Amino acid sequence: MALTKHLIEVRDLCFTYPDAPGPALDGVSLTVEAGERVALLGPSGSGKSTLLRALAGLVPHFHGGRFEGSVTVDGLDTRRSRPADLAGTVATLFQESEEQVVFSDVEREVAFGLENVGTPPDAILPRARAALASAGVARLGGRRVGEVSGGELQRVCLASVLALEPRLLLLDEPTSQLDAELGDVVSLAGEGAAVIVAEQRPERVLPAVDRVIFVEEGRVLLDAPREEALRWLGRERPAYLPRRPAPVPPRGCPAGGLVCRLERVTFAYREDLPILEDLALELRRGEIVALEGPNGSGKTTLARLVTGLLEPDAGAILRTGRASYLTQEPGRHLICERVRDEVALGVGGDRARALSALAEVGLAGAAERHPRDLSSGERERVALACVLATKPDLLVLDEPTRGLDPERKHDLVRLLRAGAAGRATVVVTHDPVFAAAVADRTVSLARPGREVLAPRPATFTGSWPAITRRHASSSVAPVPEGTRAPCVLAWLGARDPEARQRHWTRH
Amino acid sequence: MRPAAAAGLLAALAVTALLAGRTESVAAIAAGLLVACLLAPRRWRSVYLLGALVPAAGVLVITPFVETIGSHPLWNGPVVPVLGHLDVTTEELADGLFQALRLAAVTLAFAAYALLLDHDDLLASARLARRSALTVALATRLLPTLERDAAGLVLALRGRGVEVTGVRGRARLLSPLLATSLERGLNVAEAMEARGFGRPGSTRVPPPAWRVRDRLALIAAPLAIGAGALWL
Numbered sequence: 229m230a231l232t233k234h235l236i237e238v239r240d241l242c243f244t245y246p247d248a249p250g251p252a253l254d255g256v257s258l259t260v261e262a263g264e265r266v267a268l269l270g271p272s273g274s275g276k277s278t279l280l281r282a283l284a285g286l287v288p289h290f291h292g293g294r295f296e297g298s299v300t301v302d303g304l305d306t307r308r309s310r311p312a313d314l315a316g317t318v319a320t321l322f323q324e325s326e327e328q329v330v331f332s333d334v335e336r337e338v339a340f341g342l343e344n345v346g347t348p349p350d351a352i353l354p355r356a357r358a359a360l361a362s363a364g365v366a367r368l369g370g371r372r373v374g375e376v377s378g379g380e381l382q383r384v385c386l387a388s389v390l391a392l393e394p395r396l397l398l399l400d401e402p403t404s405q406l407d408a409e410l411g412d413v414v415s416l417a418g419e420g421a422a423v424i425v426a427e428q429r430p431e432r433v434l435p436a437v438d439r440v441i442f443v444e445e446g447r448v449l450l451d452a453p454r455e456e457a458l459r460w461l462g463r464e465r466p467a468y469l470p471r472r473p474a475p476v477p478p479r480g481c482p483a484g485g486l487v488c489r490l491e492r493v494t495f496a497y498r499e500d501l502p503i504l505e506d507l508a509l510e511l512r513r514g515e516i517v518a519l520e521g522p523n524g525s526g527k528t529t530l531a532r533l534v535t536g537l538l539e540p541d542a543g544a545i546l547r548t549g550r551a552s553y554l555t556q557e558p559g560r561h562l563i564c565e566r567v568r569d570e571v572a573l574g575v576g577g578d579r580a581r582a583l584s585a586l587a588e589v590g591l592a593g594a595a596e597r598h599p600r601d602l603s604s605g606e607r608e609r610v611a612l613a614c615v616l617a618t619k620p621d622l623l624v625l626d627e628p629t630r631g632l633d634p635e636r637k638h639d640l641v642r643l644l645r646a647g648a649a650g651r652a653t654v655v656v657t658h659d660p661v662f663a664a665a666v667a668d669r670t671v672s673l674a675r676p677g678r679e680v681l682a683p684r685p686a687t688f689t690g691s692w693p694a695i696t697r698r699h700a701s702s703s704v705a706p707v708p709e710g711t712r713a714p715c716v717l718a719w720l721g722a723r724d725p726e727a728r729q730r731h732w733t734r735h
Numbered sequence: 736m737r738p739a740a741a742a743g744l745l746a747a748l749a750v751t752a753l754l755a756g757r758t759e760s761v762a763a764i765a766a767g768l769l770v771a772c773l774l775a776p777r778r779w780r781s782v783y784l785l786g787a788l789v790p791a792a793g794v795l796v797i798t799p800f801v802e803t804i805g806s807h808p809l810w811n812g813p814v815v816p817v818l819g820h821l822d823v824t825t826e827e828l829a830d831g832l833f834q835a836l837r838l839a840a841v842t843l844a845f846a847a848y849a850l851l852l853d854h855d856d857l858l859a860s861a862r863l864a865r866r867s868a869l870t871v872a873l874a875t876r877l878l879p880t881l882e883r884d885a886a887g888l889v890l891a892l893r894g895r896g897v898e899v900t901g902v903r904g905r906a907r908l909l910s911p912l913l914a915t916s917l918e919r920g921l922n923v924a925e926a927m928e929a930r931g932f933g934r935p936g937s938t939r940v941p942p943p944a945w946r947v948r949d950r951l952a953l954i955a956a957p958l959a960i961g962a963g964a965l966w967l
Contacts, residue, residue: 290925315931327919328926339940344931349941537893553894561891563911574895614895
């Protein structure tokens, strides 16, 4: 065993995936001490996930490829120690929650890692339950994995790694589907544990870290304490500075005609567990509505109801014109051999419209390529082009910023705002910065059985008379006429994290 | 009931149906298993029930035409090359019904296993050969996972205004489903390795205590097989 004083020591690491044209990591050197909290920032595809995999030993053991340099974690050289040997010392939360789940029972899923690392049998379930409580999902203990929402599943996966009480916690975009209720993810790690968190929402992690590493094209451009890093980001990569969602200026587009109206809508997947009850909502042409709420509050269900993909158990949904819906992880839902054909599928094979939509999302040059040859970000833009090509009267996007870096989010805001006048747009999101940048008003849902957390005034200056709170389990906030948005993060307590914590504790 | 005990009982009922010689005994077993399957949520059970009952119906229809037993003809048909003289007798119908019920009972036992039992608990019950048991559990979940992926694809396409209809429409989903399934398999394997799977010295969650009905199920299983072999 090599002796080293650092918890992590990476020396001149270069790594190239098999058959890749260039290196994913190029000359990376860094050290991390026990107890350090590090934010790993950088654009999509810059090598953040690969670096985390190298620290977990998965690169090169699981992925193969060309590996040069060395990575030492807690004295173990990852070239000689397999990932399973590092488990327990290192715990990794991957980006895709659904693809790291082994069991179909929540509690057993959390217990799986504890069993593997040899935890005494009597301690396994208590530690699993404590971890679920830390991740804010103690209530899911007896549930099936298939029954929980995407955000809840991400919390279950977070609990799975927290349960191991590792010395090094690697988090790959842990907040992509998480509501703000969980608060500071980084501080959930145990005392003395080092945390490295790759994140595309800097405002969620920067307040909690000591240090920032910025990676681009496989190289470390910045490795500095937080304050110094903030100055560097301000100069070199301002899009990555944590932002508070400033009130948006009046859009200047008055409310158009009614596109969709929900009247006393109730929906339940299980009779004993209603998701939405007695809900009322109106959507008008020209507006963009951000649909927010904690994990499991029924946002995706509502999105599917308004687009007609689900039918309500009670109540009525009146809709005019065409509705299109972009799913979560849309890049996984492409079926054609060519990008152009994929986009043309929803418009009766009209290739001119398909090419126009591809140009709109900046992928005109990819029209003849196979969708699965594109990067994940490009695939998601293809999926966006698929729904934009249909020129819908009602466009619903479910978590469209998941995995997007700040610059791409900015592009998405511009794209949605540019086409907003011709349709009603609903954006399901956990990202308050994105919501404030793109939306005219916000609709908040509460988890069934809980009260709505606070009224959320609209950011739109027009008249929105029909958004009214109907029921505690699926409330939408009243929208005062002619009001402007307050700072959303201020409401969340970002200016005063302790106040936020008190707020959540109280509720 | 603990899944291991329930699985043992279901397996015993399937064996009993194979051993029993009376149509009414096999019919009773198949009916009991059908009722058990109907306890599963409606959205899941239809596929499994179709998979169990359609082949049984096929056996019921085909058997009288391919068997040549009995002396009480109900219908005399033509002579068909290869198959010979087509006819239907009372005995052939009875035997077709018996074989169909037997097949239905066995497939319904598997359907009940897939629909009602917690495969995770079954895995936990396997104290030995954990790797193999986990492989079996993950393989068992392949069909529901593919079903969920297919539903996701159909939903995404409907969201763009594309309805998936007919055999050709569904066939287009096969290639992306296969690709998605392979990607998921790799990702799950990576996550399992990162979580220490395969490391020596692993431990297990203590199993829940056996209850009276679990013991009764285990006692009933060999008794059912014995009864099937001797009396039913």
